[in-house]
Amino acid sequence: MIPRILIDSAQIPGSGELRLFQRGKEFSIMLGNNELMNSRLSGSEEALATLPCERLSGHKAPRLLIGGLGMGFTLRAALPMLEASAEIIVAELVPAVVKWARGPMAEIFDGSLSDPRVTIKTTDVFDLISGHQDQFDAILLDVDNGPDGITHASNDRLYSLAGLKAAKKALRPGGILAIWSSAPDAAFTRRLTKARFAVEENRVRARGKRGAHHMIWMATRN
DSSP, X not given: OOOOEEEEEEEOTTSOEEEEEEETTEEEEEETTEEEEETTOOHHHHHHHHHHHHHTTTOSSOEEEEEOOTTSHHHHHHGGGSOTTOEEEEEOSOHHHHHHHHTTTHHHHXXXXXXXXXXXXXXXXXXXXXXXXXXXXXXXEOSSSXXXXXXXXXXXXXXXXXXXXXHHHHEEEEEEEEEEESSOOHHHXXXXXXXXXXEEEEEEEEETTEEEEEEEEEEEEO
């Protein structure tokens, strides 16, 4: 049996510790006993990119903000769907996650961080949203387990009514706020509607036609 090896660990600012494990060619990122990411399960994170990017087809120089680098599944899925003039900003709160992407997980990232359309910012994605207006054609959020955050308490402000209104303001007219969650959340759907988004719920598989269903909200600024 292939052993699971602890590769590295990193503190989340103000909240807990992430641990990177490797078993053969498989990687996982853990917070306590919760597995946040696994390199075998990429389907729903890819859908977080493909669903909104399909809507951006034909946009000239689209500008995207991705909240959460993770294992790069969302970023890599977005790149082939966007033209050369696109701009993708990825906000990652934990510097070690970027280090892992360039180090032990470099093969998974497959050069995506070197794409000239990509800029990585080691910061809280909320800081790139708050106070900005008409900046992005799409904001893709995968910074926690969903609106009921477990990794970082300040993520709650992203998913609050005030946070959703800030995201709506940061979007260009017709822009899309896409949010990943491990499970449905009817109260959050109502909150998106209260923020005056046009809301769609998409249940997607974690892995191909198998595995758990995850939720992706597509909230469009009217």
